[in-house]
Amino acid sequence: MKLTSLLLTLLLISSSAYAELSIETNKELDKELSKEENKPSIIALAPHIVEMLYDVGAGEQIIGTTAFADYPEQAKKIPRIGNYIRLQLERVIELQPDLIIAWKNGNPSDDLARLEQLGFNVIYSHPLIFSDIAKEVRHFAKLTGHSEQGERVAKKFELELAKIIMTYQDKTVITGFYELWSRPLTTVAKGSWPQQFFNICKVKNPFAKVITPYPQISIEQVLPAAVQVIIQPLSVNQKEREGFNWQDWPMIPAVANKQIIQPDADAMHRMTVRSLTALKDLCAAIDKTRTILQQKHN
């Protein structure tokens, strides 16, 4: 049961179509060129790292990545060297990257330890909150020789984040439910990435204090919470993803008032600059719900 929810967490966070391999890339030539310009060749081991590198202008230096790295469009052409379960060490050695950027939680730690042991330069991405994104953007930009662009992107991100926080900080708190997965019904609690969206958009999560960050719950626990808005992120790339059928429960205020928001799961769950757009859109949608509820109340 837990496996399902955690697989989904990983898949949702970094999901989408499995990109086709494009071996045609002239790896050797790319490597030589990037070294000449003092720009290291990189293996980026998670979709969010690939996205960040493209954001700072280091996308062309990526010579290998893992499954599900599908954004931006050019990322689909990067050769794949494994997935979040296992890396193909032989392929990594063959590619001889100057730098490996790994995801602390999402990559096999034994493979990474082996790569470090073999002398590869491995650095880690470990974003836990929005502000970490700006920090990592700066860090990766510096490491890849794009400090200026990195600073620009990070600064813009921080300013926009501050603006969103300020916009919603005095709004009336409404109660919301976050549907991370439908079978089994899984939500989020404190310590999870999506909980930040609720905090900033001023939504009270009735399950925030549950001890595990991604608790499985039953509809019986949702009913008494009288949730006013339901967030049901869906991934466009997961065709089989089926949301919980809330229409069966019209006694829930959010269902009765048709306040079910379905944002793009990829943008929300991937710890990149893009998540700020998702935050902005979600807060705006929640604010609309707030207005509707106030109008009904009046």
Add this chain to the structure above:
Amino acid sequence: MNKVTTTLWGLLVLVILSAMAAITFGPADIDSAELITCLVSNCQNPIANVIIWQIRIPRVLVALVAGMGLAIAGAILQNTTRNPLADPYLFGIVSGAGLGATIANITLADNLTIALPLAAFLGALFAVIIVVFIAKVLQRMEQLLLAGVAVSFMLASITQFILYFGEPFATNRVIFWLMGSLARVEMSNFYVIASVLIVAIVTVFALHRQIDALLLGDESAASLGVDVDKLRLLMLGICAALTATIVAYCGGIGFVGLMIPHIVRQLVGVTTLKLIIGSALIGAIFLIWVDVIARSSLPHAEIPIGIITSALGSIFFLFIMYRSRAIN
């Protein structure tokens, strides 16, 4: 040379050929001329040198000894308990290793390279100690297997409970670790497994007549002067140490211990000495080729080895059962 001896020599040749052939498979593109140069003299290409000597050769060697070890452990347990379903995993070894791995993942996530195999090994031994303790309390050593199944479920539930409340990604790490892989092995792992394997083989060879006496029944064995409970306990201890060592480095590799001895019995008979030698050789061949499939069949990823052993093993096992039914 009789038929059995010829078969065993043939299998030995197959083991050597399989190990040599397995080195040629892998996701990196290394041509055969380069491979031979790297194996017999100085490697011109440093990348190929690292891939061959630090990745492929340790993998093939660990596959060889792990396959031998798991198959031998199954054969010993099946003969000493006279139960065709006996398998080292039925004694809670994998569940214990899983619990150890889970605790390591939750509490020592930054030092997993050392902590994980150590915790898995201790967890596996812990499981066996509980099983033996229960069987001793019940004063019925023949109920070891049932006690093992109960302990297995108990430890698995503790693992699941810890994972449910733990760091979300730890579940993924543990689940996939339990599916087994030889991707993480290095030469030092080979030396450790090989040492335990040699101790196990030497002990079993020394006691093979007593183990054969057990095949006649506990009373007959006792009348021949065999201390049945002591022998059974010693064999369980050896199998536990062997399997725990393999699981600690390779994760869960199911079905090898259960299936291989059954295949070997059809080829060389039931007596311990032949069964152990045959199981070691076929176990080695089986795991070497399963690992080749694991690392070469998908273009961009590896398949956890436990998935393949269980899939291939179950089909092959059913085929053998069907064939023996047809012969009977």
